[in-house]
Each structure stands twice: as C-alpha cells, then as structure tokens.
Amino acid sequence: MTGSLSAAAGAAAAGSAVLGATGADWVLWALVLLPAVTGAGLGLVSLSGPAVRDDQPEDERPPAGQRWAPVVTVAVLGAECVLAGVAAAGRPRVSAAFLPFARFGLAVDGLAALILPAVVGIALLVMVFAAADVREARARFCALMLVFVAAVVMTVTATTLPTLLLAWEVMGAASFALIGFAWWQEHRVKAGVTAFVTTRLGDLGLYVAAGAAVAGGAGLDLGDLAAASSGWRHMVAAGILLAALGKAAQLPFSFWLSRAMVGPSPVSALLHSAAMVAMGGYLLLRVQPLLAVTGWAATTAAWCGAATAVLLGVVAVAQRDLKQLLAASTAAQLGFVVLGAGVGAVAGGAAQLVAHAAVKSLLFLAAGAWLSALGTKQLPALQGVARRWPVVGVCAGVAALALGGVVPLSLWATKDEVLAAALATSGWLYATGLLAAVLSAGYAGKVLVLVWRSATRDATDPEDTDPDATGPEAGFDTEQPGTRRIGWLETLPLIVLAVPAALLGVLALPPVRSGVDRLLGQPPAPAPGPVELLVSAVLAVVTVLGVVLLTTRGSGVPEPGWARNWLGLHRLALAGVVDPTDRLARVLARADDKVLARGVERVAALALQTATLLQRVDVDVLDAGVVRVAAGVRRLAGLARRPQTGLLHHYYIQAVAVLAAGAVLLVLVG
Amino acid sequence: MSVLSIVVFLPLVVACFLVAVRVPDTAARWIWCALSAAEVLLIAGMWLGRPADPSTSLDFEQRVGWISTVASSYHVGLDGLSWPLVALTVVVFASCSVYALNEGNRPRLHAALFCFLQTTCLGVFAAQDLLLFFVFFDLSIVGMYFAIAGWGHGQAARSALMFFLYTFLGSLALLVGFIGLYLAATPHTFDIVELSRTAPLQGSGSVGVLVLGAILLGLAVKTPTFPFHTWLPPAHTDAPAVGSAVLAGVLLKMGTYGFVRIAMPLLPDAWRDWAWVVLAVGIVSVLYGALVALAQTNLKRMIAYTSVNHMGYVVVAVGAAGVLTGSAEQARQVAIVGAVTQMVSHGLITAALFLLAGVVHERTGTYDMGSFGGLARPAPRYAALFAIAAFASLGLPGFSGFIAEFQVFTGAIATAPISALAVLGILITAALFLRALQRLLTGETVGRSVGFRDLGAVEMCAIGPLLILALAIGVLPAPLLDVITPTAGQLVDLVGR
Structure with missing residues (x-):
C-alpha cells in the first residue's frame, strides 16, 4: 500500500x-x-x-x-x-x-x-x-x-x-x-x-476546527x-x-x-x-x-x-x-x-x-x-x-x-x-x-x-381483529393502521x-x-x-x-x-436557546423597521425640511432683499431727480454751492 | 475591437433596437432570450479560450482614449476577480430572460430595459478605469430604478425612489473617493491597473484613510452592509421577480466586487488600517442579517435579509484579508477566494430563490408565509426546487455556498479568530430556511396553497439551471477556483505592500 x-x-x-x-x-x-x-x-x-398522496388507495398500482x-x-x-x-x-x-x-x-x-x-x-x-x-x-x-x-x-x-x-x-x-x-x-x-x-x-x-488547523500550520x-x-x-x-x-x-x-x-x-x-x-x-x-x-x-x-x-x-x-x-x-x-x-x-x-x-x-x-x-x-x-x-x-x-x-x-x-x-x-x-x-x-x-x-390476551381468539378497548387488540392501531x-x-x-x-x-x-x-x-x-x-x-x-x-x-x-x-433536554434547549434567539430576532427586526429604516427616512425628511427652510430663506431673505435693494435704488433715483427743477436760479445756487464746496476742499487738502 | 467589448455592448444595441422598432411582444421576448443565450455562449467560449497561464496582464484587454482631459480611458479587461462575475452576470440575465417569457406587462420595453441593465452590469465588472466603472455603476442604478418603478408592485414607486436615492448617494461617496485617488496619482489618472501598480496614497496617512472611508461608504451602501441595508428589503419586496433576481444576483455584487477590485489593491495600507472595522461590520452584518431574517413572515423580505447575511461573509473575508498580524499569506488568499466564490454562489442561489418567490406572488398575490402550507401536494416540482434552493442557500455541502463559506471561515478564522462568531450565521440561516420550508411546503394543504399551479416548463428552465450550476460548483469547484486563486494571490501581495 x-x-x-x-x-x-x-x-x-x-x-x-x-x-x-x-x-x-x-x-x-x-x-x-x-x-x-x-x-x-x-x-x-x-x-x-x-404527487404521491397519503390518502392514495392501497390497491392503486x-x-x-x-x-x-x-x-x-x-x-x-x-x-x-x-x-x-x-x-x-x-x-x-x-x-x-x-x-x-x-x-x-x-x-x-x-x-x-x-x-x-x-x-x-x-x-x-x-x-x-x-x-x-x-x-x-x-x-x-x-x-x-x-x-x-x-x-x-x-x-x-x-x-x-x-x-x-x-x-x-x-x-x-x-x-x-x-x-x-x-x-x-x-x-x-x-x-x-x-x-x-x-x-x-x-x-x-x-468549520472552526478547519480554520484553526490552517492557522496552526497542520x-x-x-x-x-x-x-x-x-x-x-x-x-x-x-x-x-x-x-x-x-x-x-x-x-x-x-x-x-x-x-x-x-x-x-x-x-x-x-x-x-x-x-x-x-x-x-x-x-x-x-x-x-x-x-x-x-x-x-x-x-x-x-x-x-x-x-x-x-x-x-x-x-x-x-x-x-x-x-x-x-x-x-x-x-x-x-x-x-x-x-x-x-x-x-x-x-x-x-x-x-x-x-x-x-x-x-x-x-x-x-x-x-x-x-x-x-x-x-x-x-x-x-x-x-x-x-x-x-x-x-x-x-x-x-x-x-x-x-x-x-x-x-x-x-x-x-x-x-x-x-x-x-x-x-x-x-x-x-x-x-x-x-x-x-x-x-x-x-x-x-x-x-x-x-x-x-x-x-393469549387466551382469546387471535383471529378476532375487532379493536376493542379491553379486548385482545387493546392499544393496537393507535399510531397508524396496522396490517x-x-x-x-x-x-x-x-x-x-x-x-x-x-x-x-x-x-x-x-x-x-x-x-x-x-x-x-x-x-x-x-x-x-x-x-x-x-x-x-x-x-x-x-x-x-x-x-x-x-x-x-x-x-x-x-x-x-x-x-x-x-x-427535559428538549424543553431546556427551547427555553435556553431557541426562544431567546427568536425573541432577539423579533426585537432586532422591529428595531430594523422602527429605528434604522425610520432613521434613514428621517434623514430624508430632514433634507426636505432643510430644503423648505432654504426656500423660505430664498423667498423671504434673498428675493425680498433684492426687491428691497431695488426699492432703495428707486427711492435714491427719486431723490436724485428732485434737483432737476428746470428753474435757472436753482441751478445757479447749485453751481455756487458746488464751487464753494470745491474751494473749501482745495483749501483743506492744500 | 476586443470581443469583450462586443459582449458588453451587444445587449445595448439590442436594447436600442427594441426601443426603436415596434416588434411584436412575442418576438421581443424571444429576441431577449436569443441575445442572452448568445452572451452565455460568447462568455463560455471566451472562458474556455482564455490564456492558460495566469499572467499579470488582463484577458481580452482593450484600451482606447475616452476623456483625455482627465486622463480617463475606455479600458476593459478580465482577470480572476472579474471573470467569475461576468460569467455570473450572463447566466443570471439568461435565466431572467427565460423567466420573462411569461411577462405580460409591456414585454418589449421590459426586454429593452433588462438588455440595457445587462450592458451596465457587464461594464462594471469589465471596467479597468474608475470613471468607466462609475458610469456603468450609476447607469445600473438608473436601470434598476425603472425596473422597480415600472414593473413592480405594492409601493413600487416609493421603494424605487428610496433605492435610487440611497444607492445614488452611495455612488457619490464613491466618486469623491475616486477623485481623491485621481488627484493623488502622478500623473493624474483614473486607470485601475496603473493605480494599483503605483498605489498613490500609500503612506499618505490620514488622506488615504479618508479616501478609503468615502469608497467604503459607497460600497457598503451598495453591498449592502449593516447599517446601510434598509433600502434593500422594500426594494426587493416591491420589485418584480426578475428585477429582484438581477438586483440580488448581480447588482449587490458590484459593492463587494468594489472591495477586491478597487479598495484593497489601490489603497493597501489604508485598507489595513480599516481592516478591523470592515471585519466588525462584516460579522455584525452576518449575524444581524440572519437574525432579522429569522423573524420575517414575508418570504421575499426574508430572502432579502439573508442577502445581508450572505454578503456579510464576503465582508468578513475581505476584512480578515487585511489583518496581517501573525497570519499566513495562504489563509488570507483562501479568504479572498472564498469571498469571490461567495459572490458567484449567492448570485446563483439567491436569483433562484427570488424567482421562486416571484412564482408565489404571481400565483397568489402575496408573499405572506402564513397564508400557505402543504404546497408540496399541489406543486411537487415547486417544492423540490424550493427545498434545493433553500438547502443551497443555507450552505449545505454539495452546493456552491459551502465551497464559498467554508473557505471564508477557514481563511478568516485563521487570520482573525474573532471571525469564528460569524459561523453562527450558518446555524441561524439553517433554522430560518428550514422553518420557511416547513411553513410553506409541508403539513396540511391549506390557505393559498389550495389549487396552486405547479411550475411550468418555462419556470423550470429558468430556475433549474441556476441550481444545477450551484450544484456543479459545489461538487467540482476546481474549474472556478483555478481562475480565482492566482489573482487572489496577487491581491494578497498587493494588500501586503
């Protein structure tokens, strides 16, 4: 060999x-x-x-x-x-x-x-x-x-x-x-x-033994x-x-x-x-x-x-x-x-x-x-x-x-x-x-x-197949029909x-x-x-x-x-291992739905809220600001229009005022 | 033009044709079937014809300039990490195309949409450029949004939106990370091959950790891992059967694939810094996903949560592969091989399970397991397939899940003994699948089970091959593992830098 x-x-x-x-x-x-x-x-x-049926008649080939x-x-x-x-x-x-x-x-x-x-x-x-x-x-x-x-x-x-x-x-x-x-x-x-x-x-x-055997070099x-x-x-x-x-x-x-x-x-x-x-x-x-x-x-x-x-x-x-x-x-x-x-x-x-x-x-x-x-x-x-x-x-x-x-x-x-x-x-x-x-x-x-x-029951007739609670066949056919x-x-x-x-x-x-x-x-x-x-x-x-x-x-x-x-080993296994595992599984499944999945949805909802907020900022602050700036400009323009009266003496006074201001500026800077 | 590019874009061409030309419904269904069959044959031929020696260069590689201003190119190619996923993609889509032969709701657009989705999925797994990867990644989200919103049931619009926003947000985090990598590289590039060669953020300390953090966040949402998984159950519950099959079978893999394609090789030392966090998230995902699934009464939600559990094993494996303390290189390689195998295995088995759940909904309009009982009597074929899929999913040896999980556990426990906690996951999944099987299939035939029509030929042809493949991988894993193993070894070397 x-x-x-x-x-x-x-x-x-x-x-x-x-x-x-x-x-x-x-x-x-x-x-x-x-x-x-x-x-x-x-x-x-x-x-x-x-498909084979359990109720299939015996004589059916x-x-x-x-x-x-x-x-x-x-x-x-x-x-x-x-x-x-x-x-x-x-x-x-x-x-x-x-x-x-x-x-x-x-x-x-x-x-x-x-x-x-x-x-x-x-x-x-x-x-x-x-x-x-x-x-x-x-x-x-x-x-x-x-x-x-x-x-x-x-x-x-x-x-x-x-x-x-x-x-x-x-x-x-x-x-x-x-x-x-x-x-x-x-x-x-x-x-x-x-x-x-x-x-x-x-x-x-x-499985664990296989991992250990490889790790142990065997x-x-x-x-x-x-x-x-x-x-x-x-x-x-x-x-x-x-x-x-x-x-x-x-x-x-x-x-x-x-x-x-x-x-x-x-x-x-x-x-x-x-x-x-x-x-x-x-x-x-x-x-x-x-x-x-x-x-x-x-x-x-x-x-x-x-x-x-x-x-x-x-x-x-x-x-x-x-x-x-x-x-x-x-x-x-x-x-x-x-x-x-x-x-x-x-x-x-x-x-x-x-x-x-x-x-x-x-x-x-x-x-x-x-x-x-x-x-x-x-x-x-x-x-x-x-x-x-x-x-x-x-x-x-x-x-x-x-x-x-x-x-x-x-x-x-x-x-x-x-x-x-x-x-x-x-x-x-x-x-x-x-x-x-x-x-x-x-x-x-x-x-x-x-x-x-x-x-x-030996005393009784063995040919008698009538099931009877107290008869010779007491207890027969309790689990399945006997042949x-x-x-x-x-x-x-x-x-x-x-x-x-x-x-x-x-x-x-x-x-x-x-x-x-x-x-x-x-x-x-x-x-x-x-x-x-x-x-x-x-x-x-x-x-x-x-x-x-x-x-x-x-x-x-x-x-x-x-x-x-x-x-009582089976009951012990159920109570000690199977039931706790099932309970843990149900708790985790609920947590998965109620916490994790909901959490993700909440993040999404938060994004939506943020978007709404930003939209309001957009309308109420930014857009309104632009409108307000425009209004201000219009007001300024209104003010700027006021000197244009069309009356000559107003223009002379304005020219004198500007010249005087210029002179004062020259004196001060000079 | 590489044959790989043909494989990637052929479905898109067909999608455009189906949108543009008003072919009859039956023709549209069969065109999709023929296309997916052609894709399977192409990939099978390429698989058999791929170069024998596992050299460092990519198979069927193609690189042409694309967006030259940011040095991004159309760069595709396959290695031991992408081969299995590309193959998985064509198989899952082929299976869906057969299942959809019974689709009555706008079948032409349905076929076009899934052809488009197939291109995006293949593109993600073939891409060797971060920007290209990202584009395909995001387009897949768009496609899946329309699949759920357009062909779903229940609160389809809401679930689709939730899915879209959540995973799109995740992809943005991914993009931030990609840009970080691009900026760190000299010269700037999005090319994955170059970036993995140079690992630009190596030794950069906190910058690398932050960039990886962004990428991890994006991938964690997609995978999904605890606590970013809450989009998954509603998306699945309200998605159509084929949508769920593609979502669980292929789209989730984009997240886990990102770990081994991008996060680990491009940011090795940051990955080692994050490894314990990743490992912890993986273990929590495994146990949490299994426990929450145990408490479900809705069949589809239950399967959805087992996806969190199954993807958790992948996360455990890639996390453990980053833990270098006192561990043999072999063990880390085993963990990665297990992780990639798990992606394939979960894709096949969960796609089958979701199609089976879809059958229940189509027949009865409900997923509530309490409404059924004794389904095995009116529907023995359904019962047999469901039982096989359930056992495959709980990791019974002889099916692919065992090959994956055994390697994940062996590798992860050998590198980080704390991973032994994750083995409890296969005990809980065993309990939950057997209970589901007992509730649905056995006992007196009551409730909605009465008069349940058994699986037809189309449904058998759609679901059967997925399970046969899971069985084949479980019995003869070598052809698959031989492809993954060399690349996994290179990945271990890259992470160990």
Missing part, C-alpha cells in the same frame, strides 16, 4: 483530477458515486410522476418508477457490499482537486476497512426490509437513502476535513428529509428541523491535525469534539434523537443506530491521537461518553415507547464508543460500534415490523408480540440479550474491552461504565420480558442480522482481538481480565433476571417522569 500512497502523494503534486489510479482505486470512487448517482436518478423519477425503485436500490446496495469488501481488502486511496488548499480525499485504512462493510451491509438489509415496509413515495425514499449511503461511505473514508464536512452535513440533510419523510404531517417535519439544526450546531465546530488532513501548533490544537480538538458529540446524540444534544423517532423505522434502523449517529463516535475514534495529545479533550470525551451511557441508560429504562427506548439506548451505547475514544481504546470502541450497529438495527427493524403490523410501538400494547411472530421474536430476543451484555453475546465483550481501558485510566470512570452496563441490562431486560411475556402481517422480506433481514448481533463479540476476544489491533495499527490496549469479564457477565444476568422478576411479580421497573422526558 505504501507504493499506492506515495503514488498518490506524487500525483497530488502533479495536480491531475483523479490520482493514484492503482488496482482497486476505482472501487472507492464507485463506492461513493454508485449510490449518489442512482439516488439522484431516483430523485428525478420521484419528481416526474404525479403505483407508477413503474415507484415500483422499481426498491429493486434498483437493493441491487445497488448489493453491489456496494461487494465493492466494500474489495475496498476493505485492497485499501484504495484516492484524491481529486477540490479546494486550493485541501484536496478531496478518500481512503480505506484499517478502521474504515472494519466499519465500511458493516455499514454498507446493514444498509442493504435495511433496504430489503424497507422494500416491504415503506409503501408510499418509494422512489423518494430510496433516493434519499441512497444519497445518505453515499454520504456515509464518504464520511467513513474521508481523509481531509472538507471532505468529511461535506459528507457529514449531507448526512444531516438526508436525515432531515428522511425524518420528515411523511411531510404532510407537520410534526414529523418539525422533528427533522430539530435534528438538522441541533446537529448543525455541532457541525459549526468542524493543514486539513485528518491524520495531521494532532500536529497543529499547541494553541490552535486545542481549538481544533474542541471543534471536532463538539461536532462528534452533536452527531452521536451525546449529552447535552441527545434530545434530537428522541424527536427523530417519528421518522420511518428503516430510517431509525440505519441512520439512528448503525450509520449517522454512530459516525459521531467514529470521528472521535479516527482523531483519537488529537484528543490524546491535548489531554483535556480525551478526558472530556471519556466523561461525556460515560455520563451519557449512564443518564441515557436511565432514560431508556424509563421509556414506555419501544422506539424511544431504543433511541435512548443508542445514545447510551454510543457513550461507550465515545468513552473508548477518550481512554484510547480505539479497537474496543470500533468493535463496540460495529456490534452495536448490528444489534440496534435488528431491534429497530423488529420495532418497525411490529409498528407496521400492529400500528403501535407502545410497550404495554406490544406485550407478547414475540409469540405472535416467533422468528421475529427470537431474533429480537437475541439482540435484546446482546444489548443487555449477556454472556457470550456481542456487546458483553466489546463493552468490557472499552471498560478495561477506562479502568486503566481511572477507577471512577470504570465504575461509571459498569453502572451504565447494569442499566443496559435493565432496559434490555425490560424489552425482552414485555415482548415475550405471555399476555392475558397484521409481517412478510418474509421483513423477516429475512432480521435473521441475517441476528448472526453478527450474537457473534461480533469475537472482535474483542482473543484470538481475533489482536488481529483487530493489527488491522487498526493500534498498540495492544489493556485487555479485560477474567475477573472483569465475569463481573460484568454476572451483573448483566442478575439485572436481566431482576427486571424479569420485577415485571412479572411486581410493579415493573421504575419510570420516573424526568427520565421519561429525556431529562
């Missing part, structure tokens, strides 16, 4: 458009362009047909573009999987001219080689599910998802800050459009706005950021940290993820578990050397992750809506990834990220399948749903157990690898992480017991996902573990000892059993209001 690297570097100097064209490099371009171009094409298709869109999308994503495999093996590295001081660069390094196939594979499975689950405006849905996949591939492989920022914000925009997919329902669009604006607040950090290559001069380095780290925490829905930004749950379930399964939210954690893993070199940034990340893992764990435990529970748990589980980046457990964090992606996608897809079938995602209403569709139920059960950290399933080992590094850093951090692990077992147990618990069906297209992806959801723990266990370290080019990190593995395993099992007992025998797990409301 070094050959290709130096070829790329050499060609970069030459400045040609596409560089370092060795063996597998075209694969990387294809990985980005294939979904992007197909997505754009499907976008045009979605515009060309008549959609136009061809809409029917073929899912097929095309699945085919493209299948090709993406192959390409991702080739790229992970070949490690291509490409760049193209972009900005005068930073190239557009993509590369598959060890970390990307681990994440990329996972993300693309999950995208494929999610779209297989969506082919059956999403029934309206399919072309638009597929277009947006494909654009999103292109952006994720770019995010994972970006080598420069502008490339990353480009992909990063396109992900955010796609997320907005997908959350608000059913645009005719305004609350969904509003949730999309919240998601975009909140994550963009974090994104501002990347340039905009992600790998070089740690080399920025000391003062600027802090600004770079702070900016990136802000962006990553916002995207990963860590505290205090978590609320946007809660609101995002009004989006379609496949969107949650891809964006809000495996891909977009996870990219926040991924970015921190990628720039871990930068965090470490500043010191405080690593500590902040570690504690932020740990705090999110605990507090959002409590939030998750308190939820009664399945998707809300899963969303809170996503923030909490990504807390472990962020914690891992903070304590230098890059391999552990990456393993946690991949394993969580599989687990959480599966659970979101199961939640989506139930929502479509039964019209609800409220946990009380979903009681016993796993027994109705056992295959879905078993898959979801495996994922829930994995989520709870039950041995030997995936998240048990990956989370412990992160915690081992945390223990090496600080005992308190480890204790906090362990508490978060207990909470994971708590909310996972809650899901598990509710969906599998035999409901009282009462889960087809094979919806089930198949769950079965496939259950395998990695169960097994990916091997990434954090010997002997694969050291291979992952080598793949990521990481020095061997502290490994969890047998005691720690045992402690966490016992804690998880005990907690799950405790929850089962509490739910079946007692009143269920506690659900405090503050935790159900996601710590």
Whole structure:
C-alpha cells in the first residue's frame, strides 16, 4: 500500500483530477458515486410522476418508477457490499482537486476497512426490509437513502476535513428529509428541523476546527491535525469534539434523537443506530491521537461518553415507547464508543460500534415490523408480540440479550474491552461504565420480558381483529393502521442480522482481538481480565433476571417522569436557546423597521425640511432683499431727480454751492 | 475591437433596437432570450479560450482614449476577480430572460430595459478605469430604478425612489473617493491597473484613510452592509421577480466586487488600517442579517435579509484579508477566494430563490408565509426546487455556498479568530430556511396553497439551471477556483505592500 500512497502523494503534486489510479482505486470512487448517482436518478423519477398522496388507495398500482425503485436500490446496495469488501481488502486511496488548499480525499485504512462493510451491509438489509415496509413515495425514499449511503461511505473514508464536512452535513440533510419523510404531517417535519439544526450546531465546530488547523500550520488532513501548533490544537480538538458529540446524540444534544423517532423505522434502523449517529463516535475514534495529545479533550470525551451511557441508560429504562427506548439506548451505547475514544481504546470502541450497529438495527427493524403490523410501538400494547411472530421474536430476543451484555453475546465483550481501558485510566470512570452496563441490562431486560411475556390476551381468539378497548387488540392501531402481517422480506433481514448481533463479540476476544489491533495499527490496549469479564457477565444476568422478576411479580421497573422526558433536554434547549434567539430576532427586526429604516427616512425628511427652510430663506431673505435693494435704488433715483427743477436760479445756487464746496476742499487738502 | 467589448455592448444595441422598432411582444421576448443565450455562449467560449497561464496582464484587454482631459480611458479587461462575475452576470440575465417569457406587462420595453441593465452590469465588472466603472455603476442604478418603478408592485414607486436615492448617494461617496485617488496619482489618472501598480496614497496617512472611508461608504451602501441595508428589503419586496433576481444576483455584487477590485489593491495600507472595522461590520452584518431574517413572515423580505447575511461573509473575508498580524499569506488568499466564490454562489442561489418567490406572488398575490402550507401536494416540482434552493442557500455541502463559506471561515478564522462568531450565521440561516420550508411546503394543504399551479416548463428552465450550476460548483469547484486563486494571490501581495 505504501507504493499506492506515495503514488498518490506524487500525483497530488502533479495536480491531475483523479490520482493514484492503482488496482482497486476505482472501487472507492464507485463506492461513493454508485449510490449518489442512482439516488439522484431516483430523485428525478420521484419528481416526474404525479404527487404521491397519503390518502392514495392501497390497491392503486403505483407508477413503474415507484415500483422499481426498491429493486434498483437493493441491487445497488448489493453491489456496494461487494465493492466494500474489495475496498476493505485492497485499501484504495484516492484524491481529486477540490479546494486550493485541501484536496478531496478518500481512503480505506484499517478502521474504515472494519466499519465500511458493516455499514454498507446493514444498509442493504435495511433496504430489503424497507422494500416491504415503506409503501408510499418509494422512489423518494430510496433516493434519499441512497444519497445518505453515499454520504456515509464518504464520511467513513474521508481523509481531509472538507471532505468529511461535506459528507457529514449531507448526512444531516438526508436525515432531515428522511425524518420528515411523511411531510404532510407537520410534526414529523418539525422533528427533522430539530435534528438538522441541533446537529448543525455541532457541525459549526468542524468549520472552526478547519480554520484553526490552517492557522496552526497542520493543514486539513485528518491524520495531521494532532500536529497543529499547541494553541490552535486545542481549538481544533474542541471543534471536532463538539461536532462528534452533536452527531452521536451525546449529552447535552441527545434530545434530537428522541424527536427523530417519528421518522420511518428503516430510517431509525440505519441512520439512528448503525450509520449517522454512530459516525459521531467514529470521528472521535479516527482523531483519537488529537484528543490524546491535548489531554483535556480525551478526558472530556471519556466523561461525556460515560455520563451519557449512564443518564441515557436511565432514560431508556424509563421509556414506555419501544422506539424511544431504543433511541435512548443508542445514545447510551454510543457513550461507550465515545468513552473508548477518550481512554484510547480505539479497537474496543470500533468493535463496540460495529456490534452495536448490528444489534440496534435488528431491534429497530423488529420495532418497525411490529409498528407496521400492529400500528403501535407502545410497550404495554406490544406485550407478547414475540409469540405472535416467533422468528421475529427470537431474533429480537437475541439482540435484546446482546444489548443487555449477556454472556457470550456481542456487546458483553466489546463493552468490557472499552471498560478495561477506562479502568486503566481511572477507577471512577470504570465504575461509571459498569453502572451504565447494569442499566443496559435493565432496559434490555425490560424489552425482552414485555415482548415475550405471555399476555392475558393469549387466551382469546387471535383471529378476532375487532379493536376493542379491553379486548385482545387493546392499544393496537393507535399510531397508524396496522396490517397484521409481517412478510418474509421483513423477516429475512432480521435473521441475517441476528448472526453478527450474537457473534461480533469475537472482535474483542482473543484470538481475533489482536488481529483487530493489527488491522487498526493500534498498540495492544489493556485487555479485560477474567475477573472483569465475569463481573460484568454476572451483573448483566442478575439485572436481566431482576427486571424479569420485577415485571412479572411486581410493579415493573421504575419510570420516573424526568427520565421519561429525556431529562427535559428538549424543553431546556427551547427555553435556553431557541426562544431567546427568536425573541432577539423579533426585537432586532422591529428595531430594523422602527429605528434604522425610520432613521434613514428621517434623514430624508430632514433634507426636505432643510430644503423648505432654504426656500423660505430664498423667498423671504434673498428675493425680498433684492426687491428691497431695488426699492432703495428707486427711492435714491427719486431723490436724485428732485434737483432737476428746470428753474435757472436753482441751478445757479447749485453751481455756487458746488464751487464753494470745491474751494473749501482745495483749501483743506492744500 | 476586443470581443469583450462586443459582449458588453451587444445587449445595448439590442436594447436600442427594441426601443426603436415596434416588434411584436412575442418576438421581443424571444429576441431577449436569443441575445442572452448568445452572451452565455460568447462568455463560455471566451472562458474556455482564455490564456492558460495566469499572467499579470488582463484577458481580452482593450484600451482606447475616452476623456483625455482627465486622463480617463475606455479600458476593459478580465482577470480572476472579474471573470467569475461576468460569467455570473450572463447566466443570471439568461435565466431572467427565460423567466420573462411569461411577462405580460409591456414585454418589449421590459426586454429593452433588462438588455440595457445587462450592458451596465457587464461594464462594471469589465471596467479597468474608475470613471468607466462609475458610469456603468450609476447607469445600473438608473436601470434598476425603472425596473422597480415600472414593473413592480405594492409601493413600487416609493421603494424605487428610496433605492435610487440611497444607492445614488452611495455612488457619490464613491466618486469623491475616486477623485481623491485621481488627484493623488502622478500623473493624474483614473486607470485601475496603473493605480494599483503605483498605489498613490500609500503612506499618505490620514488622506488615504479618508479616501478609503468615502469608497467604503459607497460600497457598503451598495453591498449592502449593516447599517446601510434598509433600502434593500422594500426594494426587493416591491420589485418584480426578475428585477429582484438581477438586483440580488448581480447588482449587490458590484459593492463587494468594489472591495477586491478597487479598495484593497489601490489603497493597501489604508485598507489595513480599516481592516478591523470592515471585519466588525462584516460579522455584525452576518449575524444581524440572519437574525432579522429569522423573524420575517414575508418570504421575499426574508430572502432579502439573508442577502445581508450572505454578503456579510464576503465582508468578513475581505476584512480578515487585511489583518496581517501573525497570519499566513495562504489563509488570507483562501479568504479572498472564498469571498469571490461567495459572490458567484449567492448570485446563483439567491436569483433562484427570488424567482421562486416571484412564482408565489404571481400565483397568489402575496408573499405572506402564513397564508400557505402543504404546497408540496399541489406543486411537487415547486417544492423540490424550493427545498434545493433553500438547502443551497443555507450552505449545505454539495452546493456552491459551502465551497464559498467554508473557505471564508477557514481563511478568516485563521487570520482573525474573532471571525469564528460569524459561523453562527450558518446555524441561524439553517433554522430560518428550514422553518420557511416547513411553513410553506409541508403539513396540511391549506390557505393559498389550495389549487396552486405547479411550475411550468418555462419556470423550470429558468430556475433549474441556476441550481444545477450551484450544484456543479459545489461538487467540482476546481474549474472556478483555478481562475480565482492566482489573482487572489496577487491581491494578497498587493494588500501586503
């Protein structure tokens, strides 16, 4: 690979458009362009047909573009999987001219080689599910998802800050459009706005980081950021940290993820578990050397992750809506990834990220399948749903157990690898992480017991579909009309996902573990000892059993209001940021009209007044003055006429007087 | 005669023809379209055929004596600063000419007026002589006055007069500054190339500062920056759609172009003295424009205030480029490249937005966003184009705005970290555009949205290409940036003198 690297570097100097064209490099371009171009094409298709209506009758045959869109999308994503495999093996590295001081660069390094196939594979499975689950405006849905996949591939492989920022914000925009997919329902669009604006607040950090990196002499290559001069380095780290925490829905930004749950379930399964939210954690893993070199940034990340893992764990435990529970748990589980980046457990964090992606996608897809079938995602209403569709139920059960950290399933080992590094850093951090692990077992147990618990409605006739407040279908169809069906297209992806959801723990266990370290080019990190593995395993099992007992025998797990409301974060953001900004905006707008614009008009009015005044001066002073002068002259002329009497003796007297005056003058002057 | 002069004066010839000969309305519309297409083709050919090496001399330069008593000549030519704006001008006018195929109000005179405007705009960006620049600059104000007064709506006469007086006053300040430069040069000259070579007021202390002050005032009114922007919202609100598109897309750029063409290279040390003021005005414009836009309920006023915000980024960049303390030359160059890119980007995107706002007004007679909702149902094409334009305007990567703003921020923050305040602008614009999008396009189809006719072929052909260009620049910025970058480097050297 070094050959290709130096070829790329050499060609970069030459400045040609596409560089370092060795063996597998075209694969990387294809990985980005294939979904992007197909997505754009499907976008045009979605515009060309008549507007799709939400009240469109089900039996009405959609136009061809809409029917073929899912097929095309699945085919493209299948090709993406192959390409991702080739790229992970070949490690291509490409760049193209972009900005005068930073190239557009993509590369598959060890970390990307681990994440990329996972993300693309999950995208494929999610779209297989969506082919059956999403029934309206399919072309638009597929277009947006494909654009999103292109952006994720770019995010994972970006080598420069502008490339990353480009992909990063396109992900955010796609997320907005997908959350608000059913645009005719305004609350969904509003949730999309919240998601975009909140994550963009974090994104501002990347803009500032870019400026600081240039000023610090590091340039905009992600790998070089740690080399920025000391003062600027802090600004770079702070900016990136802000962006990553916002995207990963860590505290205090978590609320946007809660609101995002009004989006379609496949969107949650891809964006809000495996891909977009996870990219926040991924970015921190990628720039871990930068965090470490500043010191405080690593500590902040570690504690932020740990705090999110605990507090959002409590939030998750308190939820009664399945998707809300899963969303809170996503923030909490990504807390472990962020914690891992903070304590230098890059391999552990990456393993946690991949394993969580599989687990959480599966659970979101199961939640989506139930929502479509039964019209609800409220946990009380979903009681016993796993027994109705056992295959879905078993898959979801495996994922829930994995989520709870039950041995030997995936998240048990990956989370412990992160915690081992945390223990090496600080005992308190480890204790906090362990508490978060207990909470994971708590909310996972809650899901598990509710969906599998035999409901009282089992006794009644399952064929009876008459909705009745107290009947077997109590609580169904409260959110949307349910189909009462889960087809094979919806089930198949769950079965496939259950395998990695169960097994990916091997990434954090010997002997694969050291291979992952080598793949990521990481020095061997502290490994969890047998005691720690045992402690966490016992804690998880005990907690799950405790929850089962509490739910079946007692009143269920506690659900405090503050935790159900996601710590009141959204209200806090509204009251603390949004409302004051709106007030300021209104005050300024009024001032603009009443003061500035009026001020200009007043200046104009003043000019008019001055003109009027001058006009009066002109008439009353100048013109009148001229008239008065004229009158004076006329009077003088009148006086001058008076000596001309025509009488000779008057003239003689005048002549004598003048002569006398002349004589006197001569005498005086002489 | 240089081909550039042909490009500049061809629209004027057509304008005279349209005034003199009473051609039928349809013919007049198509003549304007054909002319603007020819202009686009000419500029495209010239762009592709321009000399490859970024030498110091101007492309397509022409200089002939004009007013010899004050040593002013007809001197035109293009470099990396003017190329993008000349190209922008022909594109925006072409788009307007297509949009105006639906114009029903005196289309012959309408076409003639906009042909005349096109000559003045091209003249401003091609001029290499201060007096020539000033003449074209003022004639553009006259042309736009008639466009608003003659084809506007609402209080068109009042807004047009306000626009005329305010910007004309600004241009007088500009003229004072130009005369100051003329008098300081030995031998006296209005020639921009010569003046930038000699920088006559270099080291003159307060005189240079005063002359630059006059020029800055004139440019600030035109741009417009806070607090000289109050003519803009009424002018836009009452202007016809194509008038707004040209006003925001092209005329505002004359102000920001003046910074990089005249103020910075001709008065470098005075510019460095003023740099902090310019930077502060820029940051205030960015935040103030965005916040006031956030509070608007009138679609067109909202877009007008976002222009204050977007032009603010340009002002931030040119201000930061004058701050020399402890900054790398590269960062200042990046800021200037970003500033010029922003002029092009804002021209394309805001022209599209104003045309889209014009569609709303033509259909319903109002700009009030509260009167709409769920437009996406009756008008999916309109919704798609509006959404794309909104995202482009809020600086979404993949569109030209990102290329511009990313460079502005990177360069400005690297030279003057206080510029980091300006990044809040893109957050507020994101919020305001998404809210507007939500109010207009989504939810139940209510109010004036019911029965809203979707975009027709003519409107799609007028607005679509602007957004496609914004997308093209956003994805493949290199062809544009390669033109700007060398000249931006020279400008950094000139300011650093």
